[in-house]
Amino acid sequence: MRAFIFPGQGSQAVGMGKALAEASPAARAVFEEVDEALGQKLSALMAEGPQEELTLTTNAQPAIMANAIATLRASGIDLAAKADFVAGHSLGEYSALCGAGAFDLATTARLLKLRGQAMQEAVPVGEGAMAALLGADLALAQAIADAAAEGEVCTVANDNDPSQVVISGHRGAVERALGIAKEKGAKRAVLLPVSAPFHCPLMQPAADRMAQALGDVAIAAPAVPVYANVTAAPVSDPAEIRRLLVEQVTGMVRWRESVAAMAAAGVTHFVELGGKVLGPMVKRIAPDVTVTSVITMDDIDALVGEI
Structure with a gap:
C-alpha cells in the first residue's frame, strides 16, 4: 500500500518550482492558475525571492501547496489509482485535499492565502x-x-x-x-x-475566520481517504473535512500518530511530494517503510518508472 504525503511550512525556499515550470507544461499551468487565483505573481516570488517575503506565512502557505501540486501534476500520477491514502502536515493537509480532488486548485490557493493572513493577524507580533x-x-x-x-x-x-x-x-x-x-x-x-504561535488556542480568531471561509466553499468527497491532522484517522465526508480543518487551526498536528496509523493499516511506501522534510520523520516513526522524496524532474521520472 502507498500513501502520498504533502509538506508544511518550512519547506519554502527561493527557486522552488522554477525548474519544474521550465520542464513541465502541467507544472507551469499550476503556477499560472495560482497566480491568477491570488491576483499576485506568487510564482515569481517563489522563483526569485526575496526569501523574507516568501517566508511570510501568507505567501509561504500557498507557495508550498502550489509547488506540491505542480510536482503531482508534472508526474501525471492519478492518486485515485496509485494512492491508498493521502495526508499533509498542517497546511499540507490542504495540498492533500486538493490532490485528492476535494478542493479545486484556485479554491485551495485562496483558502491558504486567507489562512496565512488569519494566523498572522490572530496574535500581535512578539506576543x-x-x-x-x-x-x-x-x-x-x-x-x-x-x-x-x-x-x-x-x-x-x-x-x-x-x-x-x-x-x-x-x-x-x-x-x-x-x-x-x-x-x-x-x-x-x-x-x-x-511569526506567530500556530496550532494553539491563541489561534482561535484565525479558526473563526476559516470557519466562515470554509462554510462558503464547495468540498467534494476526496478520491482517496485523507488522514486528518487532528484525529490521525482517515476522513472522506465533506462536512467532517470542513469541521476538522477549522479545528486544525488551534489543534495539535498529530503527525506521528497519523504515520503510525497508516503504517498499521498496511502502508509500506510513503511518497513526499514537493519537499524532503517529512521523509526523515516518517522513517523515525516507521523505520521499516520505504520513503521517496520527490522534488526534481529526475525524481518524478524515477517515481513514475517505479509505480
Whole structure:
C-alpha cells in the first residue's frame, strides 16, 4: 500500500518550482492558475525571492501547496489509482485535499492565502512563540508545556515524531519551557523562527475566520481517504473535512500518530511530494517503510518508472 504525503511550512525556499515550470507544461499551468487565483505573481516570488517575503506565512502557505501540486501534476500520477491514502502536515493537509480532488486548485490557493493572513493577524507580533523540543516524546513535551504555562497558554502544537515535538503559546511561557525542557531531560530546546504561535488556542480568531471561509466553499468527497491532522484517522465526508480543518487551526498536528496509523493499516511506501522534510520523520516513526522524496524532474521520472 502507498500513501502520498504533502509538506508544511518550512519547506519554502527561493527557486522552488522554477525548474519544474521550465520542464513541465502541467507544472507551469499550476503556477499560472495560482497566480491568477491570488491576483499576485506568487510564482515569481517563489522563483526569485526575496526569501523574507516568501517566508511570510501568507505567501509561504500557498507557495508550498502550489509547488506540491505542480510536482503531482508534472508526474501525471492519478492518486485515485496509485494512492491508498493521502495526508499533509498542517497546511499540507490542504495540498492533500486538493490532490485528492476535494478542493479545486484556485479554491485551495485562496483558502491558504486567507489562512496565512488569519494566523498572522490572530496574535500581535512578539506576543507568541514556538519551540522545538528535540529528544522529547509527546508525554515529556506535554509535561514541559504544563510546567511552563503558569496561567499563560503553552501547549503541544506538533507531535512530529518520537524525538521531535513542537510547543506553542505565549512567548513568556514558551521561553520558560526552554529551561524546563533541559531540567526534564530533553536533548535540546530551540525557539523556532516563526511569526506567530500556530496550532494553539491563541489561534482561535484565525479558526473563526476559516470557519466562515470554509462554510462558503464547495468540498467534494476526496478520491482517496485523507488522514486528518487532528484525529490521525482517515476522513472522506465533506462536512467532517470542513469541521476538522477549522479545528486544525488551534489543534495539535498529530503527525506521528497519523504515520503510525497508516503504517498499521498496511502502508509500506510513503511518497513526499514537493519537499524532503517529512521523509526523515516518517522513517523515525516507521523505520521499516520505504520513503521517496520527490522534488526534481529526475525524481518524478524515477517515481513514475517505479509505480
